[in-house]
Amino acid sequence: MTTAPTSLPAVAGPVYTKQDEGYAAEIAAWNVATVHEPLAVVGATCPQDVVEAVRWAGALGLPVAVQATGHGAVRPARGVLVNTSRMNEVSVDPVARTARAAAGARSADVIAAAAPHGLAPLNGSSSRVGFVGYTLGGGVGPLGRRYGFAADLVRSVEIVTADGVLRTVDADREPDLFWAVRGGKGNFGIVTALEFDLVEVGSFFGGGIYYPIEHAGAVLHAYREWSAGLPEEMSTSVALLRLPDLPALPPPLRGANVVHLRVCFLGGAEEGDALLAPMRSAAPAIIGEVLTLPYPAIDAVHRDPVDPMPTRERGVLLGALTAETVDRVLAAAGPGVDVPLPVVELRQLGGAFDRPPAVPNAVSGRGAAYSLFVIGLGVPELREAVDAATERVLAVDRFPGGLINFSGGAGPEAIRANWPPADRDRLLGVKRSYDPANVFSGGQPLVG
Ligand SMILES: Cc1cc2nc3c(=O)[nH]c(=O)nc-3n(C[C@H](O)[C@H](O)[C@H](O)COP(=O)(O)OP(=O)(O)OC[C@H]3O[C@@H](n4cnc5c(N)ncnc54)[C@H](O)[C@@H]3O)c2cc1C
Numbered sequence: 208m209t210t211a212p213t214s215l216p217a218v219a220g221p222v223y224t225k226q227d228e229g230y231a232a233e234i235a236a237w238n239v240a241t242v243h244e245p246l247a248v249v250g251a252t253c254p255q256d257v258v259e260a261v262r263w264a265g266a267l268g269l270p271v272a273v274q275a276t277g278h279g280a281v282r283p284a285r286g287v288l289v290n291t292s293r294m295n296e297v298s299v300d301p302v303a304r305t306a307r308a309a310a311g312a313r314s315a316d317v318i319a320a321a322a323p324h325g326l327a328p329l330n331g332s333s334s335r336v337g338f339v340g341y342t343l344g345g346g347v348g349p350l351g352r353r354y355g356f357a358a359d360l361v362r363s364v365e366i367v368t369a370d371g372v373l374r375t376v377d378a379d380r381e382p383d384l385f386w387a388v389r390g391g392k393g394n395f396g397i398v399t400a401l402e403f404d405l406v407e408v409g410s411f412f413g414g415g416i417y418y419p420i421e422h423a424g425a426v427l428h429a430y431r432e433w434s435a436g437l438p439e440e441m442s443t444s445v446a447l448l449r450l451p452d453l454p455a456l457p458p459p460l461r462g463a464n465v466v467h468l469r470v471c472f473l474g475g476a477e478e479g480d481a482l483l484a485p486m487r488s489a490a491p492a493i494i495g496e497v498l499t500l501p502y503p504a505i506d507a508v509h510r511d512p513v514d515p516m517p518t519r520e521r522g523v524l525l526g527a528l529t530a531e532t533v534d535r536v537l538a539a540a541g542p543g544v545d546v547p548l549p550v551v552e553l554r555q556l557g558g559a560f561d562r563p564p565a566v567p568n569a570v571s572g573r574g575a576a577y578s579l580f581v582i583g584l585g586v587p588e589l590r591e592a593v594d595a596a597t598e599r600v601l602a603v604d605r606f607p608g609g610l611i612n613f614s615g616g617a618g619p620e621a622i623r624a625n626w627p628p629a630d631r632d633r634l635l636g637v638k639r640s641y642d643p644a645n646v647f648s649g650g651q652p653l654v655g
Pocket of ligand 1: 396
């Protein structure tokens with residue numbers, strides 16, 4: 208169907224079709240490079256709205272996509288888009304140390320609900336990101352080397368599958384679907400809520416050090432040696448940033464090309480400072496704020512952009528961070544190289560990321576030592592330049608597989624290649640059982 212539908216789903220929330228005034232605001236994504244173009248967008252307010260939207264789409268033979276914030280908007284949604292942003296309730300059980308987050312909750316909502324109890328979720332680098340989408344994609348965050356992937360702590364998943372049925376799945380109920388959705392992301396249905404464990408973290412020693420990009424060689428090689436010996440209580444990353452000239456940034460960073468070291472240490476300031484010493488002396492810093500902070504200040508580690516921007520992303524995994532890899536990254540995106548890549552990031556994995564979770568899941572990437580991730584400017588006129596520059600950065604010795612959250616708009620074949628063959632086949636089997644018609648083909652589809 209390419210024309211406007213003649214009926215609308217029976218939902219409590221708003222429904223907009225292309226000619227409606229509210230349509231543009233309802234489909235808007237954080238990644239403004241992606242403009243969704245569904246025939247209808249449903250502003251879901253409750254699980255039943257999601258059920259009705261999926262049944263309605265099914266009756267019309269339309270594909271269904273889902274969006275909470277649009278941080279992971281990598282391909283335009285067609286058919287029906289379910290906007291979950293109104294479903295943002297979070298509840299915490301401080302005695303059981305668990306939380307329940309509805310589909311549209313951002314990590315910031317979960318952090319705010321957990322912090323008064325001295326607890327924290329395994330959120331990612333930016334608390335503006337949707338907690339459910341992030342977690343279903345694995346979820347690599349600043350507590351991860353100590354506690355693992357966000358998906359590893361999920362206890363149960365409430366999900367509307369392609370048949371329009373709302374199911375609660377866990378280790379005992381529909382265990383195959385429970386396995387697949389924790390890591391296989393949006394391919395199996397629309398998750399209406401997650402229940403998960405929180406960790407006992409009230410504060411952290413962390414922040415970032417910015418160096419002029421001229422020192423990228425010294426900083427990245429120092430990082431390579433330093434990070435390899437860190438305890439798993441310390442999660443780190445380092446990025447080559449080409450920053451915009453925006454008033455939101457402190458003056459020395461506006462429009463600057465810099466190297467940004469990010470650290471989050473679950474330990475005291477004295478020990479943290481001692482661990483950080485080799486990086487403090489690696490090169491002169493522009494700004495270097497690393498201190499003990501309450502957990503809700505966790506965005507101070509990565510200082511990701513808040514405002515919507517156009518992005519085009521790709522990532523690979525590394526088995527080790529070798530001198531050769533560092534040299535290749537520097538040659539492709541280091542000082543003096545003009546590339547339309549705002550972010551080239553090396554993020555340390557290992558530690559708890561390598562350990563299997565209590566209940567096995569479909570998260571890929573265990574065993575890799577680092578992720579290498581590139582964010583290009585997602586504007587049409589730079590597309591070829593971005594892709595060519597990205598290829599050059601990622602032309603390094605790789606670890607097999609990848610992370611779906613860092614796979615951007617890769618096609619189904621490349622998405623499938625994130626998993627080893629046995630897991631990939633199992634994912635495809637669960638997909639065939641629960642979504643044989645590939646209704647959930649938006650986002651990062653396993654099947655094209
Ligand atoms: C600034 C920024 C920082 C990031 N930092 C990290 C990080 O530190 N670690 C990390 O692992 N990832 C990170 N990511 C990637 C991010 O986790 C993914 O893009 C994630 O999909 C975003 O979820 P969202 O709901 O906010 O985005 P949306 O664009 O709203 O959704 C993206 C996709 O998530 C899935 N999804 C969302 N909601 C549901 C649902 N209810 N049911 C089923 N599927 C759903 C769907 O596949 C959907 O297409 C970052 C992205 C950005 C832009």
